[in-house]
Amino acid sequence: xxxxxxxxxxxxxxxxxxxxxxxxxxxxxxxxxxxxxxxxxxxxxxxxxxxxxxxxxxxxxxxxxxxxxxxxxxxxxxxxxxxxxxxxxxxxxxxxxxxxxxxxxxxxxxxxxxxxxxxxxxxxxxxxxxxxxxxxxxxxxxxxxxxxxxxxxxxxxxxxxxxxxxxxxxxxxxxxxxxxxxxxxxxxxxxxxxxxxxxxxxxxxxxxxxxxxxxxxxxxxxxxxxxxxxxxxxxxxxxxxxxxxxxxxxxxxxxxxxxxxxxxxxxxxxxxxxxxxxxxxxxxxxxxxxxxxxxxxxxxxxxxxxxxxxxxxxxxxxxxxxxxxxxxxxxxxxxxxxxxxxxxxxxxxxxxxxxxxxxxxxxxxxxxxxxxxxxxxxxxxxxxxxxxxxx
Amino acid sequence: xxxxxxxxxxxxxxxxxxxxxxxxxxxxxxxxxxxxxxxxxxxxxxxxxxxxxxxxxxxxxxxxxxxxxxxxxx
Numbered sequence: 001x002x003x004x005x006x007x008x009x010x011x012x013x014x015x016x017x018x019x020x021x022x023x024x025x026x027x028x029x030x031x032x033x034x035x036x037x038x039x040x041x042x043x044x045x046x047x048x049x050x051x052x053x054x055x056x057x058x059x060x061x062x063x064x065x066x067x068x069x070x071x072x073x074x075x076x077x078x079x080x081x082x083x084x085x086x087x088x089x090x091x092x093x094x095x096x097x098x099x100x101x102x103x104x105x106x107x108x109x110x111x112x113x114x115x116x117x118x119x120x121x122x123x124x125x126x127x128x129x130x131x132x133x134x135x136x137x138x139x140x141x142x143x144x145x146x147x148x149x150x151x152x153x154x155x156x157x158x159x160x161x162x163x164x165x166x167x168x169x170x171x172x173x174x175x176x177x178x179x180x181x182x183x184x185x186x187x188x189x190x191x192x193x194x195x196x197x198x199x200x201x202x203x204x205x206x207x208x209x210x211x212x213x214x215x216x217x218x219x220x221x222x223x224x225x226x227x228x229x230x231x232x233x234x235x236x237x238x239x240x241x242x243x244x245x246x247x248x249x250x251x252x253x254x255x256x257x258x259x260x261x262x263x264x265x266x267x268x269x270x271x272x273x274x275x276x277x278x279x280x281x282x283x284x285x286x287x288x289x290x291x292x293x294x295x296x297x298x299x300x301x302x303x304x305x306x307x308x309x310x311x312x313x314x315x316x317x318x319x320x321x322x323x324x325x326x327x328x329x330x331x332x333x334x335x336x337x338x339x340x341x342x343x344x345x346x347x348x349x350x351x352x353x354x355x356x357x358x359x360x361x362x363x364x365x366x367x368x369x370x371x372x373x374x375x376x377x378x379x380x381x382x383x384x385x386x387x388x389x390x391x
Numbered sequence: 392x393x394x395x396x397x398x399x400x401x402x403x404x405x406x407x408x409x410x411x412x413x414x415x416x417x418x419x420x421x422x423x424x425x426x427x428x429x430x431x432x433x434x435x436x437x438x439x440x441x442x443x444x445x446x447x448x449x450x451x452x453x454x455x456x457x458x459x460x461x462x463x464x465x
Binding site for chain 2: 034036038040049051053067071091093114116119121133134135136140172174176178180182183184186188190191192193194231233234235237239241245246247253255257259261263265271273279287289292313314317319325344346348352382384386388
């Protein structure tokens with residue numbers, strides 16, 4: 001860890017020590033159970049997600065939460081498909097969280113385990129949240145440690161043969177501030193620094209380089225990634241209560257990392273309740289990123305430079321999301337042990353457009369010279385439906 | 392060393408200023424802020440899933456308040 005980040009952690013720890021003070025009690029979030037189903041379709045991939053979440057207060061100051069999530073993937077992204085590799089996989093994620101409230105301080109500890117055939121990830125996350133200044137301000141500090149095992153399926157989707165390639169470790173440090181500004185306006189600021197080291201590449205993706213001896217005009221080669229990466233993201237957001245009982249939210253996030261990827265995210269949300277039974281929500285999000293310093297759609301020759309990648313996630317790109325969500329309170333006044341119950345449908349449409357990543361799966365010689373293929377773009381639809389019971 | 396000195400100064404200011412600041416939005420004026428539509432995140436299970444999709448497809452990560460977790464998502 002560099003001296004700058006060592007100081008950041010020391011500063012965070014010191015600030016946290018100042019914040020514990022005796023005062024009137026706050027409350028933990030209410031108990032709930034959620035059943036969730038999702039489907040993502042786009043870019044050659046179909047991913048369904050199923051999840052169950054349960055949260056329960058054991059005492060007034062102590063709560064536990066458990067979440068089980070299963071992703072089922074079929075298909076693969078375009079650069080993986082370009083290598084004639086099809087993926088069919090299932091990912092299972094289990095999360096356990098405990099929360100403890102002492103006066104105005106909430107302590108939280110989570111453990112997340114994610115397991116796929118060729119990737120295992122374990123994350124420990126701790127956070128501290130403190131209300132201050134007459135409960136107008138909430139300061140949250142967080143730390144996370146993730147350890148991953150990275151493998152590659154050398155067989156087929158139906159007869160897999162997993163080769164374990166290496167490990168990756170990631171640490172995250174976050175600080176967030178939520179501030180009540182007026183009786184109608186709240187604002188928030190979040191800062192997160194993430195530092196990775198180890199095997200950070202995607203084993204299913206390849207670079208390409210010009211090769212006149214190949215009928216396609218290019219050949220594929222192995223990606224070479226740096227074994228470290230440090231990123232900084234800072235997000236500001238504000239939420240305003242409109243006079244007719246609605247909420248308008250705006251946010252902006254700036255991102256930059258040591259791979260020279262920059263990202264700007266803009267989002268606006270509008271929430272409108274109807275008669276205490278329905279809540280309608282619309283959102284618009286725009287994201288733009290600049291490519292990594294070692295990214296290129298096509299290199300002049302093999303071993304052109306020390307680090308090389310043709311991963312679409314590292315390319316210059318932009319995407320726009322338009323989404324709508326509708327929530328229905330089917331138990332607005334509760335029933336027996338349940339205070340209320342809601343059902344929600346959420347649909348998002350995302351348009352992805354790449355600025356320096358071409359579609360080599362569908363285009364090539366003789367119509368297009370290597371490097372002149374059309375830029376890749378695709379649309380994706382995300383569908384979510386879930387039921388939430390509060391008790 | 393300079394950073395730690397700055398931290399001590401900030402800490403001293405926080406400690407002293409917290410005692411003197413009176414809340415300019417009184418508790419009885421916060422009914423609108425307590426409305427569920429003013430929550431930063433009404434449905435954590437849904438927003439965590441959307442964050443997961445975005446981090447699998449975008450180069451940027453972090454800053455959104457979610458606890459993270461890795462995957463080999465292709």
